[in-house]
Amino acid sequence: MSDLSKRSTIYFEPSIHQALKVKAAATQHSISELVDEAIRLLMSEDQEDLAAFSDREDEKEISYEALLNDLKKHGKI
Numbered sequence: 001m002s003d004l005s006k007r008s009t010i011y012f013e014p015s016i017h018q019a020l021k022v023k024a025a026a027t028q029h030s031i032s033e034l035v036d037e038a039i040r041l042l043m044s045e046d047q048e049d050l051a052a053f054s055d056r057e058d059e060k061e062i063s064y065e066a067l068l069n070d071l072k073k074h075g076k077i
Contacts, residue, residue, distance in 0.1 A: 010035065020034060020035075
């Protein structure tokens with residue numbers, strides 16, 4: 001971790017904490033490194049989701065009722 005790392009306290013359920021300890025030992029990483037990586041992945045997924053929403057903002061919206069009617073009309077349900 002960099003010298004610019006910030007310290008924080010995180011509380012885990014005991015079983016989750018145990019799993020993290022085992023994974024950390026098995027992968028030779030610290031719990032902090034595992035949590036940091038998980039948060040980075042979560043934020044990356046959020047960014048991808050926001051980009052997908054942005055890409056589709058001009059699409060026509062359809063109500064749930066209209067969607068069901070269309071599916072029925074085309075023999076899908």
